[in-house]
Amino acid sequence: MEEEDPLFYPFASHLDWKVVCWAVQEGIGHKAFDRLLAIPGVREHLGLQYHNIRSLHQTIDSIPAWAKWQSTHLSFHDKPQHKHELHYRNPLDAIQALLGNPAHARDIVYKPSTIFSDSTHSTRIYNEMWSGRWWHAVQGAYVALVIIASNKTQLTRYLSVDKVLKEELSVKEASSRTQRLFHESLCIILEPLKEAGRTGVEITGGDGLVRLVFPIIAYYVADYPEQFLAMCSKYGTCPKCKARADQLAEVQQFAHRTQSWTTSVINEANTNTNSNAAFCQHCMAQDIAGGVFELFWLDFPLCNIHLAITSDNGWSGMGQIGGKERKHMARVLLGCLIGKVPGDVIQAYCSLLDFIYLAHYPTHDDTTLQYMQKALEDFHQHKEVIINLGVREDLDIPKFHSLQHYLENIKNFGTTDNYNIEMFERNEKPQMIAWLTRREKVSSFQSYLKMSMEDEEEEFAHSMFGDQRLLLTKRPHQARCHILNVIQDHNCQGFKKDLISYLNSQLPDPHSRGQL
Ligand SMILES: [Zn+2]
Numbered sequence: 441m442e443e444e445d446p447l448f449y450p451f452a453s454h455l456d457w458k459v460v461c462w463a464v465q466e467g468i469g470h471k472a473f474d475r476l477l478a479i480p481g482v483r484e485h486l487g488l489q490y491h492n493i494r495s496l497h498q499t500i501d502s503i504p505a506w507a508k509w510q511s512t513h514l515s516f517h518d519k520p521q522h523k524h525e526l527h528y529r530n531p532l533d534a535i536q537a538l539l540g541n542p543a544h545a546r547d548i549v550y551k552p553s554t555i556f557s558d559s560t561h562s563t564r565i566y567n568e569m570w571s572g573r574w575w576h577a578v579q580g581a582y583v584a585l586v587i588i589a590s591n592k593t594q595l596t597r598y599l600s601v602d603k604v605l606k607e608e609l610s611v612k613e614a615s616s617r618t619q620r621l622f623h624e625s626l627c628i629i630l631e632p633l634k635e636a637g638r639t640g641v642e643i644t645g646g647d648g649l650v651r652l653v654f655p656i657i658a659y660y661v662a663d664y665p666e667q668f669l670a671m672c673s674k675y676g677t678c679p680k681c682k683a684r685a686d687q688l689a690e691v692q693q694f695a696h697r698t699q700s701w702t703t704s705v706i707n708e709a710n711t712n713t714n715s716n717a718a719f720c721q722h723c724m725a726q727d728i729a730g731g732v733f734e735l736f737w738l739d740f741p742l743c744n745i746h747l748a749i750t751s752d753n754g755w756s757g758m759g760q761i762g763g764k765e766r767k768h769m770a771r772v773l774l775g776c777l778i779g780k781v782p783g784d785v786i787q788a789y790c791s792l793l794d795f796i797y798l799a800h801y802p803t804h805d806d807t808t809l810q811y812m813q814k815a816l817e818d819f820h821q822h823k824e825v826i827i828n829l830g831v832r833e834d835l836d837i838p839k840f841h842s843l844q845h846y847l848e849n850i851k852n853f854g855t856t857d858n859y860n861i862e863m864f865e866r867n868e869k870p871q872m873i874a875w876l877t878r879r880e881k882v883s884s885f886q887s888y889l890k891m892s893m894e895d896e897e898e899e900f901a902h903s904m905f906g907d908q909r910l911l912l913t914k915r916p917h918q919a920r921c922h923i924l925n926v927i928q929d930h931n932c933q934g935f936k937k938d939l940i941s942y943l944n945s946q947l948p949d950p951h952s953r954g955q956l
Pocket residue numbers: 678679680681682683694841842845
């Protein structure tokens with residue numbers, strides 16, 4: 441049995457913690473775990489402090505959370521009896537947690553840079569977001585770029601209009617209701633970012649410095665159908681620009697949809713119509729979805745929500761298959777087609793594949809961006825064969841059209857790996873909030889331990905205790921690991937245990953204080 445070590449508090453020992461980590465991260469079934477612990481002697485031999493999954497969860501729950509879940513409900517004046525539940529956390533807390541994490545301290549970038557391939561500064565390189573043009577354009581102070589991401593499968597499940605209400609509404613009304621729910625929910629969730637984006641908020645970084653940080657929404661990452669929802673654009677048009685549904689196959693550039701333009705159309709519809717149906721018709725005539733009265737992205741400083749590109753690149757109808765598998769399938773399919781279809785089809789297919797592979801480069805420069813442009817031009821040159829063969833009547837397909845926006849996106853926001861929807865996908869489970877919070881706590885404790893146990897932090901620890909400020913009270917776990925590093929550097933090990941015990945006793949939740 442391992443000796444109790446305060447470093448692992450609220451867990452009894454290293455082994456006690458490792459078993460928790462295994463049970464949570466591997467998703468071990470509750471009953472199976474209880475049966476394991478019920479085997480006589482297992483708990484005693486391993487020195488585990490919990491006797492079943494419930495008490496294991498209680499121990500995890502006692503770790504301070506980075507933010508509290510809040511709940512509210514939305515209802516609409518025509519059906520006030522129908523309440524839609526909304527569970528969310530304050531995005532400012534998320535920003536504080538991410539920037540304040542010492543494990544990220546050396547990787548956080550607050551200011552943009554322009555990078556070139558050599559000292560002549562003739563070829564610019566694009567990779568991380570800070571290398572793109574957009575950040576340079578908004579920069580004036582310390583900026584925390586906020587990315588909003590959502591997943592359609594989960595979003596429609598959680599934001600959908602419930603069955604009872606659906607029976608009372610027409611199909612059109614139900615779809616409008618979903619649009620309003622989406623925008624009005626995001627209005628509530630993102631509200632704290634408005635003021636913070638204008639006046640800034642003091643944030644303690646993982647390096648211990650307090651900075652005045654301005655959180656600015658940079659872009660929205662979503663699957664294709666959701667982009668329409670977010671941008672309030674009519675389904676089947678382009679959510680980024682004003683290309684009409686019958687212009688999507690054209691090569692020319694169209695003017696961007698802007699916040700002010702969309703708002704002006706909605707306001708115009710509000711003033712000039714007196715029924716929901718007329719309002720909807722007025723908006724739809726200008727390629728704007730007709731169900732939204734209040735757009736979630738209004739009134740954000742500097743923000744004209746930008747859309748990132750989806751990961752699936754137009755290979756649709758493949759359900760659960762990830763972007764990577766789809767890419768590989770496409771490559772294999774090309775081989776199967778050779779000799780069986782006209783040369784132009786192969787050319788069109790090939791140029792599309794080239795474009796997709798190039799679009800996934802982790803770094804681009806002007807030359808590789810030209811390759812992408814060339815692949816796109818080749819595709820447009822050969823695409824007519826699809827119509828000539830009678831496969832389709834037209835090529836006004838939003839996903840094909842969206843390829844035109846890739847180059848601009850890479851120049852503005854860096855390469856596509858910065859805004860790939862797969863990065864943001866989470867699995868859904870029953871009792872999602874508790875499950876999610878526990879997983880987050882386990883991973884944050886893991887990162888705290890990693891910091892605490894690393895020896896290589898000498899330079900870092902010295903910088904902490906230079907002329908810079910260290911905030912102990914707000915983030916006890918982080919403060920603990922900063923201090924541990926310093927103690928190790930100064931070789932005063934005897935002091936460590938007492939200090940940890942003291943800091944543990946200062947944790948905000950009285951239930952989380954235990955015997956050491
Ligand atoms: Zn477009």
